[in-house]
Amino acid sequence: MLMTLIRRELLDNLMTFRFAAAVFITLLLVVANTIVLLKDYEQRLTAYNTATQESHEKIRAEKIYSDYLGKLVVHRPPNPLSIFNLGLDKQVGNKIEVYHAFVPTIWDAEKHGADNPFLNLFTSIDIVLVFQGVLSLLALIFAYDALAGERERGTLRLVLTHPIQRGYILFAKYISAMLCLLVPLSISLLLSIILLTTATTVALDTDDFLRIGGIVLTSLLYVSLFYLIGMCISAMTRRTSTALMLCMFVWGVLVLVYPNLILTAVDIVPQPNTQISAYNQIKQMWEEWDRKNKRLLRNDAVLGPLSQNGEGWGFRLKGGEYSFLRDEDKPSILLYFHQTGFYAGKIKAESEPHVPRVQDYYRFYNRETVNTVERAWLVRKPALEAIYVQPANLGQMLLKFSPTGLYDAATEAWAGTDLEGIQDFFGTVQRYRRAVVDYFYDKKIFESRQWFAADEGTADWEALPQFAFHRSDTSINAKRALPDMLLLLIMNVILFIVIMLIFIKSEV
Amino acid sequence: MWHITKREIYDNLNSLRFALTTILLLALMVTNAVKHLREQPKRVQTYRDAVTESSDRLTAHADGSLFKLSQYGPGNFYKKPSPLHFCANGGELILPDTIEVDEPPVFATDGEGNVTLQGVWSLSYPDANLQNKSVGPSVSQVDWAFIIGYILSLIALWFTFDAFSGEREHGTLRLMLANSIPRHTVLIGKFLGALLSISIPFALAVLVNLLLISTASTVHLTTDAWGRLGIIFALALLYTSLFVALGLLVSARVQQSAVSLMILLLTWVTLVVFMPSTLASIASSFSPATSFDEVWQQQNPSREDLWDKYDEWLWSGALDDKTLRGKSAFFTENAERWERKHEERLKYRSSQVDRARAITSISPATLLQHLIEGFAGTGFERHLQFVENTQRYARQLREFVADTDRADPESLHILGVREGISKKPISPESVPKFEDTFDLSRDFNTAAMELLLLTLFVLVLLSGAYLAFVRVEV
Numbered sequence: 001m002l003m004t005l006i007r008r009e010l011l012d013n014l015m016t017f018r019f020a021a022a023v024f025i026t027l028l029l030v031v032a033n034t035i036v037l038l039k040d041y042e043q044r045l046t047a048y049n050t051a052t053q054e055s056h057e058k059i060r061a062e063k064i065y066s067d068y069l070g071k072l073v074v075h076r077p078p079n080p081l082s083i084f085n086l087g088l089d090k091q092v093g094n095k096i097e098v099y100h101a102f103v104p105t106i107w108d109a110e111k112h113g114a115d116n117p118f119l120n121l122f123t124s125i126d127i128v129l130v131f132q133g134v135l136s137l138l139a140l141i142f143a144y145d146a147l148a149g150e151r152e153r154g155t156l157r158l159v160l161t162h163p164i165q166r167g168y169i170l171f172a173k174y175i176s177a178m179l180c181l182l183v184p185l186s187i188s189l190l191l192s193i194i195l196l197t198t199a200t201t202v203a204l205d206t207d208d209f210l211r212i213g214g215i216v217l218t219s220l221l222y223v224s225l226f227y228l229i230g231m232c233i234s235a236m237t238r239r240t241s242t243a244l245m246l247c248m249f250v251w252g253v254l255v256l257v258y259p260n261l262i263l264t265a266v267d268i269v270p271q272p273n274t275q276i277s278a279y280n281q282i283k284q285m286w287e288e289w290d291r292k293n294k295r296l297l298r299n300d301a302v303l304g305p306l307s308q309n310g311e312g313w314g315f316r317l318k319g320g321e322y323s324f325l326r327d328e329d330k331p332s333i334l335l336y337f338h339q340t341g342f343y344a345g346k347i348k349a350e351s352e353p354h355v356p357r358v359q360d361y362y363r364f365y366n367r368e369t370v371n372t373v374e375r376a377w378l379v380r381k382p383a384l385e386a387i388y389v390q391p392a393n394l395g396q397m398l399l400k401f402s403p404t405g406l407y408d409a410a411t412e413a414w415a416g417t418d419l420e421g422i423q424d425f426f427g428t429v430q431r432y433r434r435a436v437v438d439y440f441y442d443k444k445i446f447e448s449r450q451w452f453a454a455d456e457g458t459a460d461w462e463a464l465p466q467f468a469f470h471r472s473d474t475s476i477n478a479k480r481a482l483p484d485m486l487l488l489l490i491m492n493v494i495l496f497i498v499i500m501l502i503f504i505k506s507e508v
Numbered sequence: 509m510w511h512i513t514k515r516e517i518y519d520n521l522n523s524l525r526f527a528l529t530t531i532l533l534l535a536l537m538v539t540n541a542v543k544h545l546r547e548q549p550k551r552v553q554t555y556r557d558a559v560t561e562s563s564d565r566l567t568a569h570a571d572g573s574l575f576k577l578s579q580y581g582p583g584n585f586y587k588k589p590s591p592l593h594f595c596a597n598g599g600e601l602i603l604p605d606t607i608e609v610d611e612p613p614v615f616a617t618d619g620e621g622n623v624t625l626q627g628v629w630s631l632s633y634p635d636a637n638l639q640n641k642s643v644g645p646s647v648s649q650v651d652w653a654f655i656i657g658y659i660l661s662l663i664a665l666w667f668t669f670d671a672f673s674g675e676r677e678h679g680t681l682r683l684m685l686a687n688s689i690p691r692h693t694v695l696i697g698k699f700l701g702a703l704l705s706i707s708i709p710f711a712l713a714v715l716v717n718l719l720l721i722s723t724a725s726t727v728h729l730t731t732d733a734w735g736r737l738g739i740i741f742a743l744a745l746l747y748t749s750l751f752v753a754l755g756l757l758v759s760a761r762v763q764q765s766a767v768s769l770m771i772l773l774l775t776w777v778t779l780v781v782f783m784p785s786t787l788a789s790i791a792s793s794f795s796p797a798t799s800f801d802e803v804w805q806q807q808n809p810s811r812e813d814l815w816d817k818y819d820e821w822l823w824s825g826a827l828d829d830k831t832l833r834g835k836s837a838f839f840t841e842n843a844e845r846w847e848r849k850h851e852e853r854l855k856y857r858s859s860q861v862d863r864a865r866a867i868t869s870i871s872p873a874t875l876l877q878h879l880i881e882g883f884a885g886t887g888f889e890r891h892l893q894f895v896e897n898t899q900r901y902a903r904q905l906r907e908f909v910a911d912t913d914r915a916d917p918e919s920l921h922i923l924g925v926r927e928g929i930s931k932k933p934i935s936p937e938s939v940p941k942f943e944d945t946f947d948l949s950r951d952f953n954t955a956a957m958e959l960l961l962l963t964l965f966v967l968v969l970l971s972g973a974y975l976a977f978v979r980v981e982v
Contacts, residue, residue, distance in 0.1 A: 018770050025774045029782055036786055039793045088643060107641045117636030118861045121599040121888060122788030122868065123648070129785075133777050141770050241670070242524065244766055248773070249528050252662055257532065264650040265539045267546065333641055392644035399645055408645075419643050 001164060005172035013142065013180045022138045023184045029130045030188035034195050037083045037126065042201045044078040044090070047112045051075050051095060060461050063454040065445050066341040066362075069099045069326045074432065074467045076109070076425050079417055080202045083192075084215050085408070086126040087417025096429055098467075100437050101326070101369050103377045104429045105384060106422060107333040127192060128411045131219050132404050135185060136226040136255055140247040142177045143230025147503065148243040166504050174227070174496070181223050189216060210474045214414040214481055221488040222407040226251075228495040235502045258402045266398060268391040278383030279331045282376045286336055289372045293365060302357050314342025314452070315358050317351040334380045334387075339369065344453040355449065363447035370437055392419060403491065406484045413480035416471050420480055428469045435465040509693045509700075512684075516701025517708075520667065526705065529663050533713035536655050541720035543650070544594035549726040551589045558586045558606075563941065570936040575929045577939070578909045581609050581629030585898045588944040590885035591733050594721065595652040595740055596877070598886030601642075604634040607898045610846070615822075625822060625835075628924050630843040631902055633854045633895060653880040656744045657873045660710060661751045661780060665772045667702045668755025670765035672977065677765060695756065695977050699970070702752045707745065714741065736883045743883070746962060747876045751776075753969035760977040783871035791864035800853045814842055832920065832928045839924040854895065861888060875962050882955045885946045889954055894944060901942045908940055 013019055055073040062071050075095055082089040093109025102108070111117060150156035159169060193212065196202050204212075230247050237243040294310035297303050306315040314323035323342035328335050347355060399405030412418035440446050443463075450459050520526050562583030569580045587605040610632050615625040648654050675681035684694065718737070722729055729737075755772055762768040815822070821834025865888070868874040881887030913919050913930045922928025 017767055021770060021774065025778070029778065033782070033786055033789075036789045036793065040789055043793055091646065092643065106643065116792070116857045116860050118602070118857050118888070119788070119792045119864065120602050120636060121861065122792070122864055123785045125782065125785035125789060130782065133781055134774070137773055137777065141766075141773075145766065241674070241765065244769060245525055245666070248662075248666060248769065249525075249532075252659070253532070256658055256662070257536065259645075260647045260650050260654060261536065261539055263645070263647050264543050267543075268644070388641060388643055392642065395644040399647075405645075422643075 002168055002172055005164070005169060006176050009173050009176035010179060013176060018138075018141055019180060019183075022141070022181075023187065026130075026134055026138070026184035026188045027191065029134060030127060031191050031195070033125055033127060033130055034083065034192040038195060038199055038202070041078055041080065041083055042199070045201055047115065048075055048077050048094065051112045062461070063458040064343055065440075065448070065451045065459045066339075067324060067343060068459075069101075069339070070097055072098045072436070072464075074098060074429055074469075075112070076422075077469070079415065079421075079471070080196075080204060081208060081211055081215075081415035082126070082417050083196065084126060084212065085128040085411045085415040085417055086124050087412040087415060088419060088422050089417040090124060091120070092422055096426070098429065098433045098436060099326075100366065100433070100440065101337045101339050101373060102328070102335060103373060103380070104426065104433060105333075105380075106426045107384065107388065108335060109426070127189075128215070128219075128408065131185070131222070132407060133255060135181065135219065135223045136404070137251060138184065139177075139181055139223045139226035140230040140251050142181060143227045144234055144243045144247045145240045146173050146177070146231050147234040148237050148240045149234075151238065152240055167500055170231075170496075170500060170503055174224075174231070177227055178220075178224055181227065182220070185216070185219060185223065207471075207474045211414050211416070211477055214474075214478060215411050218407060218410045218414065218481065218485055218488070221485060221492060222403060225403050225488060225492050225495065228492060228499060229254075232495055232499050232502070235499050235506065254402045255404050259399050259404060262398045262401070263395055268394050270387045270391050274383055274386045275331070275334070278379050279334050279336070281379045282334055282336050285372050285376050285379075286338070289368055290338075292368060296361070296364065300357075300361075302354060303361055306354060306358075313340040315354070317342075317344055317354060317358070318348035319346050319351060319453075319455075320344045334383055336376075337369075337373070342452055344455070346455045347453050355453075358452070359447045359449060362451050366440075366446035366451075389419070400484070400487070403488065406488050410481045410484035410488070413484070414477050416477055418480065421472065421477075424472050425469055429467075432465070432467045439463075439465055509689075509697045512689075512694060512697025513701040513704065516698060517705050520701070520705035521708075525666055526709065529666070529706070530709040530712065532659065533655070533663075533709050534716060536650055536659060537713040537717035538720065540594050540650050540652065540655065541717045544721060545724050545727060548589070548591075548593060551593070555586055555589050558584070562586065566939060566941075567936040570934055570939045573931065574909060574912055574934050575926050575931075577934070578913075578923055578929060579612050579626070579628050582901075582905060582942065584608050585894075585901070585942060586944070587891070587894045588946075590890070590946075591727070591729055592736055592740075592884040593651075593886060594717075595737070595884035596881040596886050597649040597651045597653070598881045598884070598890065599888065600886065602636050603888065603891045604636065606634060607895065608632050608634060613842070627839040628843050630847045630850075631898065632846070632850050652740065652744075652884075653877050656747060656880070657876050658780060660706070660744060660748055661873070662776060664702070664706055664748045664751035665755045665769070665776055667706055668698075668752050669759055669769040669772050671698050671702065671756055672759040672980070673762055673765040673768045674759075676763065691978050692974060695974055699749070699752055699756060699973075702755070703745070703749055706748055706752070710744065710748075711741075736885075739883050740880055743876065743879055743959075743962075746966060747872065750872055750962070750966045750969060753966060753973050757969055757973035757976050760973060760980050779871055780873040784868050784874045784877075787868045787870065787874075788864050791867040792860065794863065800856050803856060804849060804852065814838060814845070827927050829920065829922075832922045832925050836922045836924040836928060851899075858888075858892060869958065869961065872962060872965050875958050875965075879955055879958050879962070882951050882958075885951070889951075890946065893946060893950075897944055898942070901940070904940050912938075 051073075052075050055071070055075065058073075059068065059071045062068055073095055076093075078094075079089050092106055093111050095112055096104045096109040098104060145152075147156065150159070160166070189212075196204060229250060230243075233246045233250065234240075234243045237246065297307050297310035303315070304310075306317065308316075312323065313325050314320065320342050321344060323340065326337075326339040326341075328337055330336075396405070396409060400409060409418065413421070415421070416424070445451065449456055562585070565580075565583035566577075569577045569582070585607040589605075593600075608631070610630050612629055613627045614623050615627060616623075670677075672681060675684070685691070721727055754775070758772050758775075759765070759768045762771065818834050818838040821831045822838060824831050865874075865878065869878070878887070878889075882889055910923065912934060913921055913923065916930035916932050918932075919930035920928040
């Protein structure tokens with residue numbers, strides 16, 4: 001009996017104009033956007049490859065160790081799944097410096113030179129956005145007359161004269177409509193995956209296909225939720241025109257108005273004191289570091305005069321060519337440090353006796369620097385969380401009151417373009433910095449002659465640990481996406497029960 | 509005709525959609541006003557503080573001497589916040605609101621750390637805002653541009669999708685056409701009816717919004733601003749009529765109102781939501797993947813090194829005319845090059861943006877967005893205008909220094925070096941002050957093309973609706 005009902009509903013839906021239009025418009029939008037997004041991805045990949053190559057050469061041109069800020073740079077590769085959900089992939093910086101005097105974070109990252117930041121004025125698009133707008137609309141269009149239409153035509157009465165449970169009728173309608181909606185979803189996804197796999201630049205592995213599977217599953221839950229919303233409205237109203245109108249209103253509110261309105265209305269401002277106090281604390285640590293260094297230099301009979309009692313940059317050894325100051329002071333991201341040093345091409349014999357003292361000093365200086373960074377990081381990390389991550393999470397949470405927010409968050413998590421996915425990369429960079437520092441300790445580079453002089457052997461950048469980044473496992477993506485998917489599922493179930501209750505109690 | 513219009517309005521006033529529309533628009537407009545009231549005073553205060561600091565610096569420099577003024581220049585420049593910020597946010601988070609005046613670069617110091625060779629100030633244009641480190645979800649702000657562009661257009665379709673198909677379903681269309689009314693009268697009647705019924709809740713919401721904003725003492729709207737608001741309101745009506753015409757066109761062609769609504773909604777989603785983003789993506793993928801610095805190097809391959817060119821004068825401490833002139837020329841040329849590079853970079857980037865803007869103008873939603881931004885004095889055009897204002901002022905200030913120097917017969921008239929410039933004290937009041945202005949007529953000129961395009965869209969759709977309706981069989 002159920003099969004008969006499903007078949008009837010299926011035929012009813014498939015033979016309509018709306019079905020043809022739904023398939024056509026989804027295909028058109030998804031394919032057109034995939035092509036555009038693919039091009040955009042390839043461009044970002046090219047920029048990434050060029051930049052990586054450039055940095056590779058740049059660091060190797062450096063002869064001494066100390067002057068490597070801005071030269072040891074790692075780049076964030078674009079995520080191929082950003083085609084499905086762009087998330088933060090394009091917005092966040094993709095170039096980050098590795099240096100022992102600060103811990104690299106997402107906020108320290110910059111953009112490649114080829115990027116035009118002004119182009120961020122335009123809204124960006126991804127496949128999930130297309131589904132978000134179009135599939136929800138289609139689901140409502142399929143649903144609005146499911147019950148109200150039959151009631152109007154009188155066929156509902158006819159069906160109910162047969163000995164069928166009302167739940168079966170609902171279920172049959174739901175199943176057949178979902179099957180119909182699956183058609184545009186799967187065909188368009190199939191086409192975009194074909195486009196992706198034919199592009200030589202995009203390398204998708206098994207894990208990526210699993211992730212795409214996760215995105216499809218989330219899309220199904222999302223579509224089903226909207227279908228049930230439409231059905232609920234349909235069950236509650238007497239006339240199809242009213243149902244249609246209400247459906248459109250609900251769609252407009254959930255998809256368009258709510259997400260924008262809520263974030264405009266709720267003013268998410270972190271406590272201003274957090275930033276100021278954390279910044280001052282960090283600054284104090286560095287000032288203490290500075291005093292310590294200067295005290296040491298002032299009290300030293302040899303190094304004092306060589307460094308103008310700590311006021312100059314580096315040491316005035318004969319044969320020194322230039323001295324430098326690396327200085328960062330960005331209160332908004334709590335970045336504060338300074339480092340001085342100098343470069344000597346060939347140290348002359350008369351200065352040679354001072355060299356061991358200078359090396360000794362640099363061992364102290366660099367150790368102090370690394371320790372100060374560690375201490376500052378203990379303050380900086382929670383403060384950055386409070387200033388940036390917590391408001392972002394709060395905003396995300398507010399958006400989740402609408403199914404579109406849940407859908408977006410879950411697919412972002414699957415694609416790995418959400419905040420956590422991006423943070424994975426910066427976590428890897430932080431570990432890489434640690435590895436570089438450890439390498440400097442192990443090989444005694446901080447106190448080596450090559451730290452400042454290029455006469456007895458130059459810096460060996462080949463031996464430095466290499467940076468490698470792999471996206472997190474699918475299981476981790478799944479773990480991040482599951483809570484939101486579960487919420488979507490629960491909403492589905494609740495709505496289905498509500499519809500059931502309304503429909504069973506309603507008179508025909 | 510008025511009969512039909514009146515009938516339409518009465519019909520609509522009693523409908524559910526009218527009530528829902530009113531609530532929706534009111535909610536959006538009130539949120540918009542509240543947000544503006546919360547943020548505008550802060551924005552104005554920040555601007556005032558920054559300007560005070562900047563003019564203090566200018567005064568301090570002028571107080572010092574003409575040389576100090578010519579060397580350090582003015583303070584940073586700040587973009588004046590538009591009082592109509594609530595109409596269009598205009599990418600506030602992305603566009604920078606300052607143009608920095610770079611400190612004179614130090615070229616050389618002696619053993620004791622004293623500066624021996626120092627250049628003159630130059631302008632540098634900050635990149636799109638890198639201060640914004642937010643990692644939260646990005647959504648569009650609820651400003652008038654959003655409310656009109658997205659919501660009002662959707663409402664227009666909502667009011668018109670069943671204009672003819674609904675009447676046909678009820679059979680009242682046949683009845684109406686049985687009377688001796690020409691079809692175009694029916695069409696125009698319907699058009700005006702729908703437009704007026706949408707205008708009523710919209711006007712109401714706008715009124716509440718403006719009432720909230722204008723009664724607050726912290727935010728002040730000038731006569732000029734009210735004129736601009738009038739224009740934006742008219743734009744909203746023009747834009748709405750575009751979608752009303754579209755609704756009538758589809759409604760006349762399609763038999764069932766449900767199908768009509770579906771077609772309209774899918775068209776709307778494509779036109780308003782997807783087209784701007786997709787087209788912008790296409791436009792930005794046209795732009796080459798080379799960074800500006802590479803382009804700059806290609807354009808200026810054999811750039812003569814300034815250090816070599818002026819080498820013989822830079823290191824001598826002599827005070828003769830030739831050395832001073834050499835140094836002066838070095839400083840000026842250095843600052844000019846620096847400034848030109850920044851300017852070219854801005855031009856390079858804004859030409860990409862302009863191209864993307866031109867391509868996205870195919871979508872009426874983007875057209876409206878640009879128009880509202882133009883009249884509200886926010887957005888990209890406004891930013892370029894700010895840059896232009898700054899450049900004009902920089903020229904003016906440099907001319908002022910040259911003129912003041914020329915008026916002093918004792919001076920050697922060599923700018924940029926202490927020994928060559930007039931030593932007479934100058935009064936800070938006589939130094940020109942920077943003021944960031946924006947005038948309506950100029951905005952109108954830049955908007956004319958887009959306005960024309962929008963009107964053209966409306967006319968085409970209206971005549972389409974007319975043709976469709978005339979030929980339709982009842």
